[in-house]
Amino acid sequence: MQHQRVLVLDFGGQYNQLIARRARDLGVYCDLKPCDMTVGEIRAYDPIGIIFTGGPNSVYDPAAPHIDRAVLGLGIPVLGICYGSQLIAYTLGGKVEHAAMSEYGKREFSFLKESPLSEGIPQTSVCWMSHTDHVTEVPDGFAVLASTPTCPVTVYGNAEKAIYGVQFHPEVVHSEYGNKLLENFLYRVCGAKGDWTMGGFVAEQVALLKEKIGDKKVLCAMSGGVDSAVAATLVHRAVGSQLTCVFVDHGLLRKGESEEVMSVFKDGLGMNLIRADAGERFLKKLEGVCEPEEKRKIIGAEFIKVFEIEAKKIGAVDFLVQGTIYPDVIESGKDKSAVIKSHHNVGGLPSVVDFKEIVEPLRDLFKDEVRRVGAELGLPDSVVQRQPFPGPGLAIRIMGEVTREKLETLRDADYIFREEVAKAGLAGKIWQYFAVITNSKTVGVQGDFRTYENVIALRAVTSVDAMTADWARIPYDVLERISNRITNEVPHANRIVYDITSKPPATIEWE
Numbered sequence: 001m002q003h004q005r006v007l008v009l010d011f012g013g014q015y016n017q018l019i020a021r022r023a024r025d026l027g028v029y030c031d032l033k034p035c036d037m038t039v040g041e042i043r044a045y046d047p048i049g050i051i052f053t054g055g056p057n058s059v060y061d062p063a064a065p066h067i068d069r070a071v072l073g074l075g076i077p078v079l080g081i082c083y084g085s086q087l088i089a090y091t092l093g094g095k096v097e098h099a100a101m102s103e104y105g106k107r108e109f110s111f112l113k114e115s116p117l118s119e120g121i122p123q124t125s126v127c128w129m130s131h132t133d134h135v136t137e138v139p140d141g142f143a144v145l146a147s148t149p150t151c152p153v154t155v156y157g158n159a160e161k162a163i164y165g166v167q168f169h170p171e172v173v174h175s176e177y178g179n180k181l182l183e184n185f186l187y188r189v190c191g192a193k194g195d196w197t198m199g200g201f202v203a204e205q206v207a208l209l210k211e212k213i214g215d216k217k218v219l220c221a222m223s224g225g226v227d228s229a230v231a232a233t234l235v236h237r238a239v240g241s242q243l244t245c246v247f248v249d250h251g252l253l254r255k256g257e258s259e260e261v262m263s264v265f266k267d268g269l270g271m272n273l274i275r276a277d278a279g280e281r282f283l284k285k286l287e288g289v290c291e292p293e294e295k296r297k298i299i300g301a302e303f304i305k306v307f308e309i310e311a312k313k314i315g316a317v318d319f320l321v322q323g324t325i326y327p328d329v330i331e332s333g334k335d336k337s338a339v340i341k342s343h344h345n346v347g348g349l350p351s352v353v354d355f356k357e358i359v360e361p362l363r364d365l366f367k368d369e370v371r372r373v374g375a376e377l378g379l380p381d382s383v384v385q386r387q388p389f390p391g392p393g394l395a396i397r398i399m400g401e402v403t404r405e406k407l408e409t410l411r412d413a414d415y416i417f418r419e420e421v422a423k424a425g426l427a428g429k430i431w432q433y434f435a436v437i438t439n440s441k442t443v444g445v446q447g448d449f450r451t452y453e454n455v456i457a458l459r460a461v462t463s464v465d466a467m468t469a470d471w472a473r474i475p476y477d478v479l480e481r482i483s484n485r486i487t488n489e490v491p492h493a494n495r496i497v498y499d500i501t502s503k504p505p506a507t508i509e510w511e
């Protein structure tokens with residue numbers, strides 16, 4: 001079962017993954033690949049269309065990435081976006097110049113001529129620009145299709161060759177009809193059939209997994225997170241009881257989560273799910289430890305040790321399931337930047353399991369597709385829409401030493417916060433929201449008595465990828481309700497503060 005595929009060649013722009021996501025949302029499978037793919041590799045990949053992304057360079061920079069002219073002679077439709085558009089013009093003998101003024105933000109552009117790209121788009125609409133260079137002369141045989149008052153060649157193309165360039169970014173939401181333009185390119189220019197659906201993906205993966213696994217044994221580490229839950233459910237759908245899942249419960253999950261994992265996957269789906277109840281063990285290891293990196297390292301190492309004990313009991317398996325997703329695959333090929341926090345995930349597990357092969361059924365999917373697959377498999381919203389949650393769990397939301405009492409206070413406060421955000425209808429609008437126990441106590445007065453208790457901080461942020469974030473503008477009355485409820489209902493909390501820092505300079509988590 002081979003889907004039609006579109007190739008997105010990555011020239012280094014900031015919205016590149018977004019282009020691939022948009023195309024997939026439009027029902028067309030596509031891959032983001034480095035821009036130095038050779039003509040031979042492109043031909044072998046056999047795409048129905050190619051998209052050149054934007055990028056930070058000028059085509060005249062000595063180090064700017066270029067393309068082999070032969071790519072434009074393959075007879076495969078091409079759409080160049082921003083830098084990609086300039087690159088097509090430059091390669092085919094058009095002219096690219098520094099614009100008198102850089103353009104950032106919303107601009108009105110107008111179509112001058114009809115083309116397959118303009119179908120269903122008003123003659124004038126708003127687009128999102130972000131460029132310094134622009135095309136001033138189109139190559140021979142190409143026509144200018146749209147312009148803005150300051151950008152004479154906003155869209156250009158050659159219908160016969162099926163090659164087009166757009167100066168703006170159709171993939172960002174600020175381009176009013178950007179999605180329509182991409183849809184036009186995919187369906188009217190490339191002849192897409194829309195054969196990429198999550199239902200189709202599930203059926204296809206289940207068949208592939210059945211064939212690959214046969215009657216062999218499979219092991220999976222479940223963390224309670226979306227990726228491992230969906231990966232395990234897919235494999236379970238394919239091979240049922242041949243799959244064993246191990247859930248290392250480090251005792252640092254939020255209120256009700258550990259029980260939910262058991263009820264959804266063991267009781268509900270009937271999975272072979274082993275819960276390693278290691279809360280005590282983790283607490284003991286964390287005794288007296290206050291430094292954030294030290295906590296993270298202890299938890300990461302302990303997680304692997306506990307998993308190893310369980311894996312040894314199970315013995316040799318043929319396959320190990322991992323919840324790797326597409327952004328991990330793309331990122332692992334790139335340079336790593338400075339380590340701000342040592343992230344704990346299941347990366348160290350392969351070394352402690354006796355297995356022959358890794359199975360990664362989600363490695364082609366973006367996060368939103370993983371959620372849709374989860375929904376397709378019948379998993380509840382509480383699992384598939386779960387907000388990002390750090391591997392070290394509540395330990396990094398308790399400043400200073402982690403104790404049983406602080407864990408209880410935090411769980412209860414956090415639960416109230418979540419409940420009230422949901423009641424206010426804000427859950428889907430906020431990227432992450434959670435409570436933190438600060439390492440300070442303050443004086444309060446409750447029922448005529450002096451108290452000396454914890455300050456709880458509320459953290460809520462909006463973000464698209466967790467790389468940058470802004471603090472969420474939760475209405476005052478909602479914050480007031482949360483504050484009242486926590487101070488009334490939760491022992492050992494007498495003051496609530498709201499974190500109004502963006503990332504950077506702060507990070508989303510407090511540790």
Ligand code: XMP
Nearest residue numbers: 342343344388389390391392466507508509
């Ligand atoms: P920061 O705090 O660095 O977090 O702004 C960025 C995103 O990553 C999550 N996070 C983690 N996720 N293991 C994870 O799997 C970790 O150790 C970890 N630490 C932070 C954080 O919740 C946010 O979504």
